[in-house]
Amino acid sequence: MILIGENIHILSKVVSLSIKEKKAKPLQELVIRQAEAGVDYIDLNVGPARKDPESMRWLVEITQEVTDLPLSLDTTNPKTMEAGLTVCKVKPLINSASGKEESKQEMLPLAAKYNCDIIVSVLTDKGIPSDTNARAEAIMETITYANDIGIPNESIWVDPIMFPLCVDQVQISEFLEFIKLMPDIAPGAKSTLGLSNLSNGVPHHLRPILNQVYLVMLQRYNLYSSIVDSFDNALINLVKGKLPETVNLIYRAMDGDVDLSTLSQEERDIVKTVNVLTGKTLFSNSWLEI
Amino acid sequence: MKFNDFLDTYKGDIKEVIIGKEGKSVVIGGENTLPFHYFEGSIPHKPLLALEVWDTIPANWSPHLLSVYQDVLQCPVAWAKKCLNTYNADLVSLYLSSADEENANPTTIAENVKKIAEALPVPLVVYGLGDKDRDVPVLKEVARVCAGEGMLLGPVLKDNYEEIGKAALEYGHSIIAQTPIDINLSKELNVKLSKFFPRERIVIDPLSSALGYGLDYSFSIMERVKQVGVIHGDELMKMPIIGNVGRDSWKTKEAKESKEQGIMWEALTALTLALAGANLLILSHPESMHLVRKTIG
Numbered sequence: 345m346i347l348i349g350e351n352i353h354i355l356s357k358v359v360s361l362s363i364k365e366k367k368a369k370p371l372q373e374l375v376i377r378q379a380e381a382g383v384d385y386i387d388l389n390v391g392p393a394r395k396d397p398e399s400m401r402w403l404v405e406i407t408q409e410v411t412d413l414p415l416s417l418d419t420t421n422p423k424t425m426e427a428g429l430t431v432c433k434v435k436p437l438i439n440s441a442s443g444k445e446e447s448k449q450e451m452l453p454l455a456a457k458y459n460c461d462i463i464v465s466v467l468t469d470k471g472i473p474s475d476t477n478a479r480a481e482a483i484m485e486t487i488t489y490a491n492d493i494g495i496p497n498e499s500i501w502v503d504p505i506m507f508p509l510c511v512d513q514v515q516i517s518e519f520l521e522f523i524k525l526m527p528d529i530a531p532g533a534k535s536t537l538g539l540s541n542l543s544n545g546v547p548h549h550l551r552p553i554l555n556q557v558y559l560v561m562l563q564r565y566n567l568y569s570s571i572v573d574s575f576d577n578a579l580i581n582l583v584k585g586k587l588p589e590t591v592n593l594i595y596r597a598m599d600g601d602v603d604l605s606t607l608s609q610e611e612r613d614i615v616k617t618v619n620v621l622t623g624k625t626l627f628s629n630s631w632l633e634i
Numbered sequence: 635m636k637f638n639d640f641l642d643t644y645k646g647d648i649k650e651v652i653i654g655k656e657g658k659s660v661v662i663g664g665e666n667t668l669p670f671h672y673f674e675g676s677i678p679h680k681p682l683l684a685l686e687v688w689d690t691i692p693a694n695w696s697p698h699l700l701s702v703y704q705d706v707l708q709c710p711v712a713w714a715k716k717c718l719n720t721y722n723a724d725l726v727s728l729y730l731s732s733a734d735e736e737n738a739n740p741t742t743i744a745e746n747v748k749k750i751a752e753a754l755p756v757p758l759v760v761y762g763l764g765d766k767d768r769d770v771p772v773l774k775e776v777a778r779v780c781a782g783e784g785m786l787l788g789p790v791l792k793d794n795y796e797e798i799g800k801a802a803l804e805y806g807h808s809i810i811a812q813t814p815i816d817i818n819l820s821k822e823l824n825v826k827l828s829k830f831f832p833r834e835r836i837v838i839d840p841l842s843s844a845l846g847y848g849l850d851y852s853f854s855i856m857e858r859v860k861q862v863g864v865i866h867g868d869e870l871m872k873m874p875i876i877g878n879v880g881r882d883s884w885k886t887k888e889a890k891e892s893k894e895q896g897i898m899w900e901a902l903t904a905l906t907l908a909l910a911g912a913n914l915l916i917l918s919h920p921e922s923m924h925l926v927r928k929t930i931g
Contacts, residue, residue, distance in 0.1 A: 510818050513818070624866075625866075625868065626817065626818070626821050626862045626866070626868050626870075626871060627818050627821070628818045628819070628820075628821035628822035628825055628870075629818070629822050630821075630822050630825035630826065633825060634825055634870065
């Protein structure tokens with residue numbers, strides 16, 4: 345699975361301050377640490393940067409000073425996006441476009457112009473679709489439009505937009521279905537999602553196990569890539585195949601084939617987490633305690 | 635194809651909660667099927683309908699309610715008896731409005747509750763203000779002073795469940811576990827409570843709102859609580875559900891506009907929640923209660 349490291353994000357205080365004051369050092373350190381952690385892309389989120397679209401150009405340049413990894417340029421502002429695209433040395437990823445009219449007019453054409461891959465979300469002017477069918481319908485429309493302006497399916501990474509678990513548990517299990525259906529919905533297109541959103545609102549110390557288990561479940565359904573916390577070591581080891589026994593346990597729990605009584609505490613927690621993510625048990629913040 | 639082919643049996647059954655003490659008790663819950671699915675399973679106890687009584691004269695109450703209870707507003711015991719004898723309510727729910735007063739004295743409030751509880755032939759439901767801090771001393775004292783009455787006491791919230799729950803446990807009462815229209819938080823509170831409190835003495839209050847003011851959300855949450863208990867057999871969601879309908883219904887603009895509208899508003903809110911799975915409904919106006927009773931039989 346292709347992992348996109350999310351740790352250069354404008355919502356982080358260090359990042360926003362460093363970008364504002366054009367201090368390269370803390371940002372370059374973050375890039376180096378993420379690359380060492382084993383991610384495949386470095387996401388650069390500068391926000392819309394309406395007052396300073398050139399900040400993306402600067403960020404791309406200082407990032408490329410310390411890594412050869414491809415970059416995921418993350419902004420909703422097409423001007424900011426283009427400022428970054430002009431200086432990328434390795435084919436970057438545009439993160440992201442959507443089915444909103446404005447995005448179709450200004451963001452999607454950049455993928456054709458710069459011949460790069462682009463994340464396209466299921467968002468449209470009508471909002472975020474509410475179920476699997478609506479998601480499929482929305483993304484098919486946007487992909488057709490993208491094809492018409494010269495972007496092939498192979499360059500499109502579909503983001504189905506996941507709500508947090510504590511907002512809508514049912515949707516989390518439906519999501520697996522959507523990923524499974526992806527090859528039928530858009531042959532050749534890739535899939536991606538922002539994993540950390542899954543555990544938004546959950547107490548901090550309980551977030552990693554949710555993210556880790558869910559990503560393995562998604563990987564089983566051939567999710568192509570994910571935007572992740574680069575510093576979640578266990579997560580990266582799991583999806584890179586370094587913990588085959590845990591992966592196997594998750595698969596068996598998905599198939600309902602596990603006897604809890606023979607398991608260790610840690611293994612039991614994993615099975616309980618699978619049961620929450622498949623919708624088998626109702627989620628609450630105490631899901632590991634029962 | 636036979637009719638039976640369309641019927642389901644479910645793995646979960648809602649726990650029976652006994653409110654009251656020996657010789658003076660009622661039971662809610664106990665069904666092993668979805669609301670009103672009499673054709674699929676057993677529903678041993680119909681939803682109960684309670685009328686609400688305040689322990690002070692209600693300030694800013696709708697004139698359409700005040701006129702009904704005008705002769706008894708001064709005396710909660712007389713008020714409660716009117717609800718039971720004249721209007722045939724199944725139960726009375728006492729709202730501790732006096733706890734809202736400055737210098738409210740928990741012991742005075744609790745002794746008054748005891749007086750009311752002892753004067754009635756049915757057990758009492760007692761609702762505090764729903765304020766996480768101010769309810770604690772009052773509900774604890776009510777639990778202590780009314781020891782052995784087996785009242786249904788609440789609401790306990792995520793911030794005060796421990797203190798109030800322990801008092802209810804010690805003095806033999808059941809509790810209302812309230813969370814703000816969120817099924818995950820509802821389960822969370824039940825998980826925490828059931829570490830020290832018997833599950834068969836918990837009633838879920840998913841916090842309902844009136845028609846036109848978010849009732850659709852309340853319906854969805856209540857419906858899911860019931861489905862998770864009955865269909866999935868989730869041990870922590872098998873408690874009966876209470877819907878506190880009256881106070882919110884009569885606060886609406888629509889209810890204030892006319893008596894007829896208010897009665898319809900309250901009755902429709904209550905009926906909707908009965909369909910979603912409420913086992914006990916608290917109303918304010920006797921006529922809306924009668925409408926609900928006539929409809930659900």
